[in-house]
Ligand SMILES: [Zn+2]
């Protein structure tokens with residue numbers, strides 16, 4: 398099954414956020430759209446998806462007219478598993494965390510480079526500084542060739558990082574992020590610090606990869622949903638999952654010593670003994686308490702949900718009971734059948 402995904406943002410002054418929130422939720426429910434939307438007095442920032450391409454288009458059209466924003470840049474992709482489980486609207490002071498809630502990007506262009514213009518600079522010029530404005534773990538799984546890694550934990554540390562670099566004010570600077578929104582605010586900070594020759598990648602890495610896969614960008618691009626990251630062709634990552642111990646992108650396969658389950662963990666956690674030996678926080682905890690003792694794997698919330706859907710669909714199954722470690726179903730005779738850890742990845 399194909400799921401159609403769109404990521405976009407729009408800066409605009411908004412009031413009565415609770416009303417807007419319920420309008421969004423009603424529309425999403427009507428069109429069976431799922432996703433996460435951050436709503437604030439400065440606008441909206443979202444990634445959403447639907448199994449129906451038509452419905453997602455209708456939702457995008459509705460957003461454009463509702464917010465009177467005909468020029469929103471929608472960054473579209475597809476994947477074969479649902480990237481979101483529900484539709485959620487979160488009200489925040491900032492629609493992208495920059496620590497600058499009162500700073501509103503101007504309408505129209507502010508030193509934006511299209512993917513084509515960006516590519517031209519990267520290939521034909523060499524007197525510039527290119528900075529990845531994302532967090533260190535995003536940088537680690539993929540970035541532009543030659544980009545600097547500020548090694549920051551959160552974007553609010555970015556202004557200080559720039560100040561410390563002591564880059565000349567007339568130097569040509571290039572900044573980029575996932576979908577472009579972080580740079581809309583980041584560029585204002587750089588301009589405030591006196592940099593004038595600073596340019597931002599329009600629509601971010603997602604927009605660039607849509608036009609130039611396997612060119613100046615190396616690796617995958619971290620995204621904020623169940624796909625973890627997208628590859629050069631914007632397909633859902635087949636390489637990374639989220640590390641069960643710490644939540645970073647993970648691609649090192651291990652076999653859990655407690656429950657024998659195969660899982661991927663991140664590079665950092667492969668350096669810690671208990672974590673490199675276990676598939677989950679629960680198994681790590683149990684292994685610490687009882688070294689060497691085998692046990693069953695704890696099912697994850699989404700697996701419980703998938704199971705309910707899977708068995709719930711079967712007409713002959715009357716009832717399904719799910720606990721943290723096992724799934725029991727009632728057969729037509731009313732007898733309980735236990736299925737232990739029936740999901741193998
Ligand atoms: Zn980890």
Ligand SMILES: [Zn+2]
Pocket residue numbers: 653654655656657658675676677680694
């Ligand atoms: Zn385990």
